[in-house]
């Protein structure tokens with residue numbers, strides 16, 4: 001297992017080129033299961049989750065060729081309709097094979113992904129949607145089995161705008177006869193990118209990026225090429241890192257409109273931002289100012305995937321408290337205890353009075369688990385310490401902490417970080433950070 005060793009305290013200066021979005025690449029690569037023809041996807045990041053997706057496609061019967069950031073997917077043999085547990089447990093997004101395989105073969109068997117470090121993460125919304133399209137759902141030995149004699153377009157109202165459920169239902173309904181309407185759909189940029197790719201394959205999707213998506217099923221889809229959108233979470237991580245260490249960073253190949261909520265908060269923190277169509281320059285000269293409150297929300301709100309790095313940033317503010325409310329996942333504060341090892345002062349707080357009612361409908365989802373709130377008391381500094389990554393973004397938060405902390409930080413379990421960030425240490429070395437990867 002690898003670990004990162006970071007000698008903190010250096011400001012970041014230079015240019016970083018942003019990779020393609022991991023979260024957009026996963027469903028786009030899996031939607032090649034919808035066609036027998038060749039698809040080529042460009043700007044796919046090199047990361048562990050992408051490797052897992054490639055293994056999954058190969059297992060199911062596709063031929064996958066990779067050249068740098070481009071991936072060509074072609075038919076090799078008749079497709080299997082079962083995803084193996086050892087791949088699903090490595091990457092829960094593997095459940096996204098259900099939509100395309102159900103639509104093509106009217107049956108699919110997928111292991112239930114189970115919980116993970118950030119919460120229960122059930123797939124009930126996916127399954128209710130498939131039922132509305134005509135599938136029956138049964139369970140056997142930890143797997144969920146979907147079957148249908150006949151699938152038919154339907155009007156589906158999601159109880160929560162789940163990203164994965166919206167993707168799975170999009171990928172099935174494009175090949176299902178009739179009209180499908182997904183209400184309360186997720187509006188994340190990754191949904192729009194998936195719909196763009198599916199439309200290039202011949203699908204008829206309207207309204208992606210809005211709350212209601214309309215799909216008219218077609219008989220078959222053909223091969224297509226696509227270039228994946230930039231990774232907005234990688235952009236956000238580097239913007240936050242620069243705000244914590246100070247410096248002057250240019251991020252090339254970005255979509256600034258995908259990180260609007262973060263940019264607003266960073267400005268309020270004192271960052272100077274120059275926004276261009278494909279580039280963001282950030283300059284930070286002082287300690288970040290405290291922001292009173294951050295609440296994670298569905299897009300275009302503040303993304304849950306940047307909550308952990310944001311918590312680190314607030315540790316470096318000098319005075320004041322930042323209240324951080326996580327509304328998307330119920331267990332997403334594992335990094336707080338690791339940050340405390342580096343001297344962070346973080347306490348758990350109940351949500352403010354009246355808040356429980358006004359927060360997003362998350363509470364009605366998946367067993368009604370409440371969002372949680374913590375308060376960061378900024379002290380202006382952290383100290384290096386040995387810490388452990390518990391998930392991708394918690395790991396990113398520890399990297400930000402290590403970069404801006406005094407002294408040496410050792411981060412173990414960096415395989416979590418490798419799932420979602422492409423060569424993060426090399427990108428950071430290129431802008432002056434002292435970070436190296438060593439074998440544990």
Ligand code: UD1
Nearest residue numbers: 023093121122123124125126162163164165328329365366
């Ligand atoms: C995706 C992203 C992840 C991001 C998240 C929210 C990928 C591969 N991952 O995850 O990085 O943090 O969106 O922006 O794109 N839920 C249910 N039942 C369901 C589905 C979801 O209760 O059937 C709950 C989840 O437990 C969670 C919340 O809804 O608490 C949001 O989940 P969802 O939007 O589906 O996130 P993912 O697609 O898993």
